[in-house]
Amino acid sequence: MAIITLTSDWGDKDYYLAAVKGSIYRQIPDVLIVDITHKIQSFEMAQAAYVLKNAFPNFPDGTIHIIGVNSEESIDEPHTIAYFQKQYFIGTDNGVFSLLFEGEIPEKIIELDITQETESFTFSSRDRFAKAAVHLAGGGDLEELGRIKSEVNKRISLKPIHDKDRIRGVIVHIDNYQNIITNISKELLEGLVKKRSFQIQVRGGEINKISDAYGDVPSGTLVALFSANDLLEIAMNQGTAAPLLGVGVGDAVIVEIEEE
Amino acid sequence: MAIITLTSDWGDKDYYLAAVKGSIYRQIPDVLIVDITHKIQSFEMAQAAYVLKNAFPNFPDGTIHIIGVNSEESIDEPHTIAYFQKQYFIGTDNGVFSLLFEGEIPEKIIELDITQETESFTFSSRDRFAKAAVHLAGGGDLEELGRIKSEVNKRISLKPIHDKDRIRGVIVHIDNYQNIITNISKELLEGLVKKRSFQIQVRGGEINKISDAYGDVPSGTLVALFSANDLLEIAMNQGTAAPLLGVGVGDAVIVEIEEE
Amino acid sequence: MAIITLTSDWGDKDYYLAAVKGSIYRQIPDVLIVDITHKIQSFEMAQAAYVLKNAFPNFPDGTIHIIGVNSEESIDEPHTIAYFQKQYFIGTDNGVFSLLFEGEIPEKIIELDITQETESFTFSSRDRFAKAAVHLAGGGDLEELGRIKSEVNKRISLKPIHDKDRIRGVIVHIDNYQNIITNISKELLEGLVKKRSFQIQVRGGEINKISDAYGDVPSGTLVALFSANDLLEIAMNQGTAAPLLGVGVGDAVIVEIEEE
Numbered sequence: 001m002a003i004i005t006l007t008s009d010w011g012d013k014d015y016y017l018a019a020v021k022g023s024i025y026r027q028i029p030d031v032l033i034v035d036i037t038h039k040i041q042s043f044e045m046a047q048a049a050y051v052l053k054n055a056f057p058n059f060p061d062g063t064i065h066i067i068g069v070n071s072e073e074s075i076d077e078p079h080t081i082a083y084f085q086k087q088y089f090i091g092t093d094n095g096v097f098s099l100l101f102e103g104e105i106p107e108k109i110i111e112l113d114i115t116q117e118t119e120s121f122t123f124s125s126r127d128r129f130a131k132a133a134v135h136l137a138g139g140g141d142l143e144e145l146g147r148i149k150s151e152v153n154k155r156i157s158l159k160p161i162h163d164k165d166r167i168r169g170v171i172v173h174i175d176n177y178q179n180i181i182t183n184i185s186k187e188l189l190e191g192l193v194k195k196r197s198f199q200i201q202v203r204g205g206e207i208n209k210i211s212d213a214y215g216d217v218p219s220g221t222l223v224a225l226f227s228a229n230d231l232l233e234i235a236m237n238q239g240t241a242a243p244l245l246g247v248g249v250g251d252a253v254i255v256e257i258e259e260e
Numbered sequence: 261m262a263i264i265t266l267t268s269d270w271g272d273k274d275y276y277l278a279a280v281k282g283s284i285y286r287q288i289p290d291v292l293i294v295d296i297t298h299k300i301q302s303f304e305m306a307q308a309a310y311v312l313k314n315a316f317p318n319f320p321d322g323t324i325h326i327i328g329v330n331s332e333e334s335i336d337e338p339h340t341i342a343y344f345q346k347q348y349f350i351g352t353d354n355g356v357f358s359l360l361f362e363g364e365i366p367e368k369i370i371e372l373d374i375t376q377e378t379e380s381f382t383f384s385s386r387d388r389f390a391k392a393a394v395h396l397a398g399g400g401d402l403e404e405l406g407r408i409k410s411e412v413n414k415r416i417s418l419k420p421i422h423d424k425d426r427i428r429g430v431i432v433h434i435d436n437y438q439n440i441i442t443n444i445s446k447e448l449l450e451g452l453v454k455k456r457s458f459q460i461q462v463r464g465g466e467i468n469k470i471s472d473a474y475g476d477v478p479s480g481t482l483v484a485l486f487s488a489n490d491l492l493e494i495a496m497n498q499g500t501a502a503p504l505l506g507v508g509v510g511d512a513v514i515v516e517i518e519e520e
Numbered sequence: 521m522a523i524i525t526l527t528s529d530w531g532d533k534d535y536y537l538a539a540v541k542g543s544i545y546r547q548i549p550d551v552l553i554v555d556i557t558h559k560i561q562s563f564e565m566a567q568a569a570y571v572l573k574n575a576f577p578n579f580p581d582g583t584i585h586i587i588g589v590n591s592e593e594s595i596d597e598p599h600t601i602a603y604f605q606k607q608y609f610i611g612t613d614n615g616v617f618s619l620l621f622e623g624e625i626p627e628k629i630i631e632l633d634i635t636q637e638t639e640s641f642t643f644s645s646r647d648r649f650a651k652a653a654v655h656l657a658g659g660g661d662l663e664e665l666g667r668i669k670s671e672v673n674k675r676i677s678l679k680p681i682h683d684k685d686r687i688r689g690v691i692v693h694i695d696n697y698q699n700i701i702t703n704i705s706k707e708l709l710e711g712l713v714k715k716r717s718f719q720i721q722v723r724g725g726e727i728n729k730i731s732d733a734y735g736d737v738p739s740g741t742l743v744a745l746f747s748a749n750d751l752l753e754i755a756m757n758q759g760t761a762a763p764l765l766g767v768g769v770g771d772a773v774i775v776e777i778e779e780e
Contacts, residue, residue, distance in 0.1 A: 003545060013299040013300075014297070015296070015312070015313075015489075016436075018265070021318075022315060022316070022323070025292070025319065029320065037535075037537075037538070042500075051534065051538075055542060059546060060546040123488035175534050176530055176562070214592055228646065228647075273559040273571075274557070275570075277557075278554065278557070278575035281578075282579035285554070286578060302696070
């Protein structure tokens with residue numbers, strides 16, 4: 001049974017979400033719809049990319065992801081389907097694909113060319129994306145959905161700046177526990193630090209080692225570890241790091257490494 | 261596979277929703293349960309009717325909708341099932357059916373007469389509505405669920421007032437993007453305006469044309485268009501119209517049309 | 521088709537929930553995942569136990585419940601699976617099982633011993649609990665998941681104190697309607713009161729009888745009844761009892777019974 005996921009900024013109070021689900025089930029009863037989240041901040045494409053980027057690798061091959069954020073198209077930012085790592089992504093080519101795939105080029109990119117049944121242009125997720133998803137879920141060819149194009153619109157995501165003794169990254173996400181997720185990857189940090197000692201600095205907080213688990217430090221103490229998506233995370237065991245440090249998305253996180 | 265939808269004011273923090281779902285799956289494993297929303301304001305039957313009215317036409321024939329808002333019955337407002345446009349609606353006949361069907365008479369109306377297994381009368385959605393839904397989902401006859409009645413309790417929904425040069429409507433909904441949805445239908449507005457010029461007025465805001473898409477006006481500008489449910493909608497491209505205009509549900513929206 | 525439920529404090533804005541669902545569907549496509557709630561207050565194990573305790577009896581035999589609250593294990597609080605009333609419960613043995621089963625001993629208790637594929641220890645729900653759930657959903661033996669142990673860690677839940685003419689209980693939950701749920705069971709209250717008159721006291725509010733339904737009292741009046749889970753509930757017909765009385769979880773509720 002094909003899986004279609006939904007990522008949107010529709011919230012969970014209105015009829016939009018149910019309309020899309022009903023419409024999909026009406027066209028193809030034998031499909032599984034999974035909500036990623038509908039609580040993306042209105043129009044926050046980067047947040048949608050962050051959440052979906054971390055969710056999709058868990059899904060089986062062939063999963064179809066609808067991105068219902070900023071779904072109004074224009075000539076420069078057309079409705080698009082990308083095929084990447086054996087999964088399908090349907091959305092508007094406003095940079096979200098570039099953030100989602102971290103600059104990698106998807107195996108196939110199609111500019112969506114299917115007719116909308118209604119005259120209204122305000123609900124593309126139901127009237128175009130769902131239709132494309134149903135086509136794919138029913139085993140239809142990707143190429144039948146439009147014309148192939150060679151690239152997606154680029155949008156640069158912030159990468160940490162570093163020299164051999166210092167990394168300067170930023171906070172990219174605060175999660176539901178108020179844990180702080182940075183853009184400093186495990187690969188970058190471990191590659192630079194090797195066996196040297198180091199100090200992680202975020203606002204007034206300082207941490208000198210990477211732990212395996214929150215509980216490796218006493219309650220109420222800051223802890224650094226790698227998150228489930230292998231990014232440097234600053235948390236507080238049984239506490240809320242972000243409000244206590246007074247930091248938010250975009251704030252700096254520095255790793256100072258002992259000089260060789 | 262039959263579809264049962266749930267619309268309620270239970271929220272998403274408590275066990276009520278899971279209890280209803282578990283109870284349905286225990287009685288009939290082979291069914292698909294779809295959440296419409298559980299964030300209806302407590303007891304706000306009109307809001308439940310608005311959301312479900314706009315969601316249900318997207319669902320396939322035979323879908324069964326449970327309305328878990330104000331579900332306590334009384335002699336005057338009994339538990340009721342309506343069959344309307346080939347779908348089933350189970351709820352309390354407190355006016356919600358009348359709002360949902362906009363005054364149209366459902367093809368069949370049944371006053372629910374099934375025994376509740378528990379002594380508690382506080383959880384009708386689980387103990388009566390779910391049972392009725394399971395009966396229908398399993399292919400059971402509607403008529404077996406109670407006695408036929410000829411009408412539902414009426415509750416008047418506000419219709420716009422108009423003469424040949426002016427429409428006075430109200431705001432019926434503010435959506436998750438803070439877009440303003442009015443009760444002025446596309447049919448009414450286009451039927452009156454024809455080729456004349458017109459001005460839409462809502463608090464201090466004025467708009468002189470209907471656009472096809474939010475992006476047809478510059479960012480931060482008011483735009484009027486028809487919503488996915490063909491009602492006049494006032495929005496702000498990439499902005500939040502309702503708080504900026506300072507309006508809410510019930511406030512007036514006027515369309516002044518050039519005299520012939 | 522096996523059912524796996526999820527109870528967590530992950531919220532609904534992040535990728536955690538979708539990652540767990542995707543991971544389950546990738547391992548076993550033919551399973552039904554049901555959300556209990558993801559709005560448990562961070563680390564509030566007692567709240568998780570309350571919600572799941574009231575939800576699970578509605579589910580069919582064989583249902584598998586994942587408890588994703590406080591899921592970090594330690595030597596004293598290992599990851600554990602309990603088999604209780606023909607359903608499976610997977611979580612961390614930090615007292616939540618004891619609260620969930622109200623001190624009853626589950627039929628089987630297994631200390632989870634399955635290898636985690638990732639090096640990260642921050643996401644047990646995806647990397648261990650889901651794997652165990654998939655094993656059970658696929659028909660695998662419980663005993664293959666680890667070693668049998670004889671008991672779970674105890675955590676005392678507050679029971680009402682009473683003599684023959686008086687019950688002193690506490691508020692254990694405020695629901696979405698602001699109804700007040702106490703820890704005084706129907707069994708205890710009816711067993712003591714018999715045919716005597718009584719008075720229920722909560723802050724300034726006083727009620728002298730148990731009603732069958734909210735609507736048995738006039739709008740805006742306090743009403744006492746037994747909730748769907750057979751606990752004494754104080755509500756206000758068409759109103760919000762908890763904020764009006766100014767009470768919250770942990771506050772006292774007294775039943776004074778006429779002396780014999």
